[in-house]
Amino acid sequence: MAATVPRAQAFEVRRTAEGLELELTGEWRVREVAAIETALAAIDLRTVPRVRIAGAEVTFRGAPPDQLRLIEQTLVDEPARALRLEAVAPGEPGERLLIAIGRYVVRSAHELVHGLAFLGRSLTTLAADLAHPRRLRPISIVRHVYDTGITAMPIVALIAFLISVIIAYMSAQQLRGLGADIYVVDLVAIGVLRELGVLLTSVIVAGRSGSAFAAELGSMKLNEEVDALIATAADPFELLVVPRLLGLVIALPLLTVIADLVGLSGGALLCRLLLDMPLTQYVNRVEYAISPTTFWVGIIKAPVFALLIAFAGCYRGMQVRGSARELGHLVTVAVVQAIFLVILADALFAVLFMRMEI
Amino acid sequence: MEPVLEVRGLVNRFGSQVVHDGLDMQVQADDVFGIVGGSGSGKSVLLRTILGLQRPSAGTVRLYGKDITQLSEAQLRPIKAGYGVAFQEGALYSGLTVLENVQLPMIEHLQLPPDALDGLARLKIRLVGLPAEAAAKYPAQLSGGMVKRAAVARALALDPQLLFLDEPTSGLDPVSAAAFDDLVLYLQQHLKLTIVMITHDLDSIFRTCNRVGVIVDRRMESDTLERIVNYPHPWIQAYFHGERARARLGAEHGA
Numbered sequence: 001m002a003a004t005v006p007r008a009q010a011f012e013v014r015r016t017a018e019g020l021e022l023e024l025t026g027e028w029r030v031r032e033v034a035a036i037e038t039a040l041a042a043i044d045l046r047t048v049p050r051v052r053i054a055g056a057e058v059t060f061r062g063a064p065p066d067q068l069r070l071i072e073q074t075l076v077d078e079p080a081r082a083l084r085l086e087a088v089a090p091g092e093p094g095e096r097l098l099i100a101i102g103r104y105v106v107r108s109a110h111e112l113v114h115g116l117a118f119l120g121r122s123l124t125t126l127a128a129d130l131a132h133p134r135r136l137r138p139i140s141i142v143r144h145v146y147d148t149g150i151t152a153m154p155i156v157a158l159i160a161f162l163i164s165v166i167i168a169y170m171s172a173q174q175l176r177g178l179g180a181d182i183y184v185v186d187l188v189a190i191g192v193l194r195e196l197g198v199l200l201t202s203v204i205v206a207g208r209s210g211s212a213f214a215a216e217l218g219s220m221k222l223n224e225e226v227d228a229l230i231a232t233a234a235d236p237f238e239l240l241v242v243p244r245l246l247g248l249v250i251a252l253p254l255l256t257v258i259a260d261l262v263g264l265s266g267g268a269l270l271c272r273l274l275l276d277m278p279l280t281q282y283v284n285r286v287e288y289a290i291s292p293t294t295f296w297v298g299i300i301k302a303p304v305f306a307l308l309i310a311f312a313g314c315y316r317g318m319q320v321r322g323s324a325r326e327l328g329h330l331v332t333v334a335v336v337q338a339i340f341l342v343i344l345a346d347a348l349f350a351v352l353f354m355r356m357e358i
Numbered sequence: 359m360e361p362v363l364e365v366r367g368l369v370n371r372f373g374s375q376v377v378h379d380g381l382d383m384q385v386q387a388d389d390v391f392g393i394v395g396g397s398g399s400g401k402s403v404l405l406r407t408i409l410g411l412q413r414p415s416a417g418t419v420r421l422y423g424k425d426i427t428q429l430s431e432a433q434l435r436p437i438k439a440g441y442g443v444a445f446q447e448g449a450l451y452s453g454l455t456v457l458e459n460v461q462l463p464m465i466e467h468l469q470l471p472p473d474a475l476d477g478l479a480r481l482k483i484r485l486v487g488l489p490a491e492a493a494a495k496y497p498a499q500l501s502g503g504m505v506k507r508a509a510v511a512r513a514l515a516l517d518p519q520l521l522f523l524d525e526p527t528s529g530l531d532p533v534s535a536a537a538f539d540d541l542v543l544y545l546q547q548h549l550k551l552t553i554v555m556i557t558h559d560l561d562s563i564f565r566t567c568n569r570v571g572v573i574v575d576r577r578m579e580s581d582t583l584e585r586i587v588n589y590p591h592p593w594i595q596a597y598f599h600g601e602r603a604r605a606r607l608g609a610e611h612g613a
Binding site: 220223224225230231233235 | 410411435443445446449452462466467515516
């Protein structure tokens with residue numbers, strides 16, 4: 001009985017009184033591994049009286065090849081490692097799934113606890129700093145207001161303009177058929193002021209500044225800068241986290257005001273071009289459509305969203321340790337979570353405001 | 359005399375991996391103490407533990423007689439003000455100039471008028487041999503050797519008694535490394551510093567250190583430089599008497 005390997009001959013199998021004998025022939029290199037494995041799998045062991053799993057005896061005719069010493073060296077620790085692998089990865093697929101779920105739950109619970117601890121420490125440091133305003137970092141805060149606010153103005157204005165154009169255009173098409181042109185103004189004004197102005201601004205800021213915070217703090221962690229701060233007894237929360245938090249809490253409401261203004265202007269332009277509505281009529285209708293609270297319902301959400309974005313960015317940034325790859329991963333996580341938290345909070349606000357009948 | 363730094367029975371464990379197992383270490387005032395060990399032997403972990411950046415699994419770390427593993431952040435503050443650290447890659451705050459980097463610990467711990475801050479920081483920068491114009495530069499604009507010097511300038515900001523250096527000469531060419539060794543000696547003599555440095559550099563050790571601690575088998579063997587080179591432990595023998603060390607020792611004995 002001889003198993004033959006397609007193309008390259010790798011071994012010959014002989015049955016003897018004691019058992020199975022393999023004679024290795026030809027080339028045994030990485031390139032041939034697939035073919036050899038297929039051939040080895042094809043050997044029928046069922047007719048062998050006993051198979052000892054743990055070991056095999058190898059006899060050499062002539063001197064053993066040099067490569068064998070290499071194999072010996074690399075295999076020295078192998079049994080122990082194989083045992084350990086077996087312990088963590090049991091065979092049953094159902095069991096594996098259960099373990100994976102368990103791990104996920106435990107990890108999520110840890111994440112939640114750590115996240116809350118980070119948020120708590122940020123807020124207590126913020127409170128302590130506000131109680132002793134001399135510990136606030138005005139230069140740092142102003143820098144973050146500039147980086148997250150002033151430089152974001154063009155893109156925020158552009159997006160607000162485009163979104164108001166989209167709402168006006170879509171609603172004009174639908175409402176014109178009903179002869180309810182005037183309600184286009186209501187839709188634009190209420191939509192932008194209550195929801196879209198603040199929401200879109202927050203999403204843009206989450207993408208810009210959430211990622212910037214995570215990347216800045218993450219690379220500071222990689223560069224041991226955070227350790228250097230701690231080693232001089234300087235509080236990274238006070239120096240790094242709180243200024244970013246405060247900077248964004250100041251910048252985002254201001255950006256939202258700009259988004260609101262540009263959004264309303266965009267609506268006015270569209271109504272003029274699409275519906276031939278004079279500006280005075282547009283302004284009158286806006287005044288009629290919105291209640292005194294409409295603007296504030298939108299703007300009150302901005303500081304909360306700012307807090308969430310800054311938290312996600314700083315928290316993920318501070319988690320970076322070790323590698324550039326982790327930095328990239330955590331920056332991504334920071335942005336995704338910032339946007340998720342903002343939209344979740346917006347939904348909660350919607351429910352809250354409905355209950356309050358605002 | 360009470361040791362400046364005393365580590366007793368230190369154990370550091372990460373999961374099933376034991377990095378230190380009953381490590382003892384003692385540094386006296388005015389020592390230049392070199393910490394040596396193979397890659398992965400836990401030199402950095404030891405330094406991080408001493409600096410209070412991570413809590414040990416067991417053991418005590420006494421700085422000036424106070425066990426830092428038992429102290430709160432607030433209690434650690436005055437102790438941290440008493441030592442300076444120059445990290446391996448400098449760890450300069452990349453968003454600040456060299457001058458601002460040196461000023462930051464002063465601002466954190468002292469109430470100084472701006473012109474005093476400026477003058478003191480420039481003094482430190484001159485002290486470590488950096489040109490005056492380096493003060494206005496950002497870390498990214500400095501060469502490797504200048505970054506290391508700037509890191510020392512920042513470590514000296516609060517006039518510490520104790521200076522930690524993490525691989526100060528790694529990544530430097532031999533001439534710059536020798537110049538840095540001279541700086542260490544100069545600072546040690548003129549500022550009466552106690553210096554603890556992690557290093558791989560045999561030249562550095564022979565030039566600057568009077569005591570050396572070698573991390574072997576998760577513990578530390580420490581002694582004076584003259585005696586430790588003759589310890590029988592195979593790693594210590596390989597380190598001080600290997601191919602790369604032989605030339606150095608020959609030169610020492612010849613001199």
